[in-house]
Amino acid sequence: MTQRVLGTHGAARERLCFALDYASLDDALIGARAVAPYVGKLKVGLELFSAAGPEAVRQAAALGCELFLDLKLHDIPETVERAVAATRASGAAYLTVHASGGPAMLAAAARRAEREGGPTLLAVTVLTSLDAADLAATGVPATPADQVRRLARVAREAGIPGLVCSAAEVAGLRALLGPEVQLVTPGIRPAAAPTADQKRVATPSEALRAGASWLVVGRPLRDAPDPAAAAQALLAEVAGVAAAG
């Protein structure tokens, strides 16, 4: 059954990333093994990396998916540049930096990733858990859409190949930046799933139709009664959108 799913939906699978937001590596590997047949990428974020470190990246990468290390680096340029180099050995294919770290930090990170031959950097624009009121509270007098556009330009001009944004900004960024840029969208909620702390959410179909390259999904799979079945349903939805063109 799994083989048939993989064979039929191989391209769709590449458009899904499962966020391994677990407190321990043991729990993460149980979740990852259940979901991995239906997704092309696994994400190690702050919780799991804080608990298990680069070993989490190595073991998750060994499950046969691309590994996305979501550390959201944001520091002075030299510190970020050296952290980028330090992740190289872990086997991560993708790594996040915060676009709000500014042009010098982003350029240093981009140069170092290129020199090291990876990982592919993705710049986080405005977190999907923030809305206009949150931006205003931190002194940013812009809508999320305008701020995402501004940060996306800064990141691209600094040489960062991909961007993380909500589905609401994807169509605008595609029009602005063209077909090549990788646009990655978290804040994905299958219909009726709880939004929790996410504020700028969309269904998988909405995000893909808007032009997202691939989707990051965490709690809707992790907290499902049967994560493998939930992942299989998600993959079928993604394949359906792709087939409809």
Ligand code: C5P
């Ligand atoms: O559980 P949920 O599907 O909301 O998980 C989203 C994942 O994507 C989390 O691991 C979170 O850290 C990450 N993420 C995000 N918003 C961003 C970047 C990453 O939610 N802008």
